[in-house]
Amino acid sequence: MNLLKTYIRDVADFPKKGILFKDITPLLKSPDGVALCLESLLSQLQNLKIDKVVAIEARGFFFGILLAQALKVPFVPIRKAGKLPRKVVARPYDLEYSSDVLEMHDDAIQIGDNVLIHDDVLATGGTAEAVCRIVESAGGKVVQCNFIMELNKLQGAKKISSYPIYAAVNY
Numbered sequence: 001m002n003l004l005k006t007y008i009r010d011v012a013d014f015p016k017k018g019i020l021f022k023d024i025t026p027l028l029k030s031p032d033g034v035a036l037c038l039e040s041l042l043s044q045l046q047n048l049k050i051d052k053v054v055a056i057e058a059r060g061f062f063f064g065i066l067l068a069q070a071l072k073v074p075f076v077p078i079r080k081a082g083k084l085p086r087k088v089v090a091r092p093y094d095l096e097y098s099s100d101v102l103e104m105h106d107d108a109i110q111i112g113d114n115v116l117i118h119d120d121v122l123a124t125g126g127t128a129e130a131v132c133r134i135v136e137s138a139g140g141k142v143v144q145c146n147f148i149m150e151l152n153k154l155q156g157a158k159k160i161s162s163y164p165i166y167a168a169v170n171y
Ligand code: AMP
Pocket: 019, 020, 021, 022, 023, 056, 057, 059, 119, 120, 121, 122, 123, 124, 125, 126, 127, 128, 156
């Protein structure tokens, strides 16, 4: 078994009944686990030119900032609607029973930037797809979407099949 899985905890019926929540707080609590996860994500980036790391609020920020620092490139946060103080590029996206809006500062990406997108979990893929579109509408090129884990049953990879994808762990 992938050693990383020992740091990821299942919590049944959170945040609502029927959802098996993948809790990464044990991973964050372990310096060895964090190093292992970061190493796995970085191992798939060796031959890629990356100008910026874009990560998704909030659990994407943990490894997003570590990746940007390791790659020595700028970090760009994507946030939920109304959190960023300046002019934004926005995109609505569908959640299981509702929809929401994600935003990025409109000067965060330069035309032609090679962008790595990071989030903790790839589930249905709606979130990652919205982020890819935001990055592209700002003129960036998505070179990879990476995740701590992919929940294969939910087929999120299909929604972002036009981009390279890597998940350190698959369920
Ligand atoms: P999706 O848009 O369906 O791919 O959902 C991805 C987003 O929802 C990520 O930002 C995750 O943080 C969160 N998420 C979805 N499903 C789970 C899950 N089972 N456990 C933890 N986080 C999840």
